[in-house]
Amino acid sequence: MEANVLSLRDLAAVRPSRRGRAETEAAQKENILDRSRMAPKTPIKNDPVDLSKQKGCTPDRNPMTPVKLIDRPQADPWTPTANLKMLISAASPDMRDREKKKELFRPIENSEQNDIPDSLQYDMVDDGTVDEFEKQRPSRKQKSLGLLCQKFLARYPSYPLSTEKTTISLDEVASILGVGRRRIYDIVNVLESLHLVSRVAKNQYCWHGRHNLSQTLQTLQEAGELQYGELVTSQCKEQDTEYKSGEQKKETVPDSQDRPLLDFAEPDCTSASANSRKDKSLRIMSQKFVMLFLVSKTKIVTLDIAAKILIEENQDTVDYSKFKTKVRRLYDIANVLTSLCLIKKVHVTEERGRKPAFKWIGPVDFPGKTDEPRGHCPTSGPPAEARRGACAPYQICATGKQRFTRHASFNTAQPCEGTKRKVSSEPNSPNRERQACIVNSDEYCSKMINLATVCRQKIEEDTRSKPCATEAIFDAVRNPSETSPISLLPVPGDSDFCANPLSQAVFPVVQADMPSLLLPKGVSSQALHPSSAAASKTENGKPPLLPSQPFLCFPSSSFFMLCGGLQENLSRESGSAEEKALPPEAQGAVHPAHCQKRSSHRCTSPSAPTDDEEPAAKKQMIGQSDVPISLVVPKKPVESPEADTAPESGYASAVHLEAFHLDLSSPAAPETADKTSTKPLDSQEQEKWSQNKDHDEPSPGKDHICKGNASQPFVPQYLYVQPAAGLSSFNFLFSANQAPSAIGLAASQLPSLSIPCVMVPSAALASFPLVCSPAIPGPLSPVPDGSSAGASMNISMPGLASTTPVFIGTTAVVTPNASPSVDPQQTAHPAAHPRPMLARSCSAVKLDSPVCVGHPVTLLKLQQPSSTPVTPKSVRPARHEAFFKTPGSLGDPGAWKKSEGNQTRSASSVQRRLEISSTSTD
């Protein structure tokens, strides 16, 4: 945004002042790199990057430069660090600056269309001018966090392959970007709040990309709804009439909830220590800020309001100074979010006057959609997106989470037990541990709530729970270890989480070579579960079916089937035995090599409830999920290597992602699955599962598989449909077995199930395959839950180009590039219906470089639309904003909106509410 603008002028203007010195110093300290020239190309890195990364996959290497643009694009200098450093050292600070500018611009350009145009010019200018001098020195803008963030983001693929893990060295990045480490923390903290990155170790972060973004957002939305509910909606702008006007805005509720999030950590028993404040702030603030957007009908949030809300949460009294500080922080966050193309600056003129505000431009409906930035960001086509990352189209994930029930039970439920398998991304950080803490805290919270309940009761509870959940989720992801125990449980949602992970991860992929595919195990036991089903379970796989259905990929020559249980079941954790059992086998079947290895571990994991297991499970899941991907690329087994070795760390990235998914999803679905499911599920699920299977899957092969899944490879039967249908290039395979009806059954439970079909790419695709989603709902199925019923295939393929692979998910189809084109919503609808479970499970597939030929595709699971109709429970009303109302009643927020100058006042009001809540909570 701004960045663009700045350019020339800024450059021109020279700035003296401390800055200069500071810079120099900084520069010195850090080495900055200059790759100035590099910049030029940069923008894109994405694709290239991805690829490169992909190749690299492995973890370690990437660390720094993940991407590197280098390869393809230009030959530039980039080489990895060495060169850079050299350059840097050599280069004077000035150089750096220029470079920076350039770089920045580029990205920016991409990202933002608007201004962009000049980029070239800038460069030109810069060169000329700058070179000579450093005048460029940067104007503030150049140094702005937004630009910096763009640069940062430009370095990593939005949708990295799951397998790969990209580690980010703060020092490197700082030096490369030519900024102080402090700035990098600002960026990373925000990114971390959205799970785009996770901290692995000191100075080390793992880049996850946007794969989970939708889920994360969904989770936040849910949490936000609970917490803030309507507040936002109204506040921002106009309050829509609907709500109660005044009230909505404020609501205290949020506060209370919020706290939980934050608070959790602290209280936590365990390691809480770490959590401390740190965690709270920027990260939390960022999440809350995002929640406000998601909750807001208008999707516009003014800084004042946001600041007030945030302040309230934390504090009762609002000082003006505090307010100012908060606003400063919000600007920081906003800059990062802007770089992510999730928001854009706007001015709201309200009663009082025009206030600075930000509008959410990211994905709104999670259910089906993915994130994507529609508008602005994506300036330049694909590349831009890539760079930005943000936008990826493909993902569709929705999650299914929908509903949770939070409250009451949540405490009780613990089922989650280990639910989350955490991934462990961060071994180290205690902080992250919050999970555990959280959990505990959650419980505490719950208690508190109870007390409070009196006042808010349910509402609050809900809210909290969610929040808690969310965090927990997050945390869970992070901390693998902790999770197992208690963790999340409390919240229903959590449980889901737990489950999910597994399931998702799970799909086995089978290579054609391998002949049989597996169905996966995973399919979903969950599905079975009526209630839970939705949630997610799946993992188990058992059922094969369809429900969760996996995708099949057929690479040109060989096929791969991916099965996913999309859903995860929570169960995984403890393992419900079922699942676990299956997976391994399945895996084995699928990929002997990889799978086995992993599977073994994984398998075990299931058994083991503990952390270890969990991780394992995740890994598995991950692995599985990954696998598919990897399959795609045949070789990479995905994580395997790492995983094996370092489960936690290695996987972390992947895991995290998955975890997120899971987690996220869980919240949504929670209810269903959650409690019941978790462990209990096993039995039930199995039963159901079996039943379902029976019903659902007629298909012999599958059944076998399913049931037997563990051991046998089954062969699924499919019907091959020629392309005629309109899918020009694709071929579809449908499973013979499935009868709609059968499916239907499943569907009912699993709404999603659909017929499994496989799409085979036409020759063109050769390299890539497609993925199918199962989901078609059969015509039949009604959905018990209400879920969605028939979903039809949603395949809309916008452009199915022959070449581009398309994925059809239950929910949606994704086309690689197209993403944007696809309406999320539209797709969503259709998608939505599919079972919720799926949603999660499916992670979206993504192609990193879509275009690229071959590689690429990764598929993941498709998600279902969160909205899935299914869930009875909490389903939020669909994605719409409508849901805001939610809780309803809660409190009415009054008008906190007003920000006016003094927030204080407003704050006060808000605060009060907050206070109340908070106090109560406390």
Next chain:
DNA sequence: CGATCCCGCCACATT
């Protein structure tokens, strides 16, 4: 002059 928000001190956390 208000809006933005960079910069870096310094406290706290982690190693």
Next chain:
DNA sequence: AATGTGGCGGGATCG
């Protein structure tokens, strides 16, 4: 104790 993190707010810039 050193180093990593990151809260926080002064004050520079921008518009």
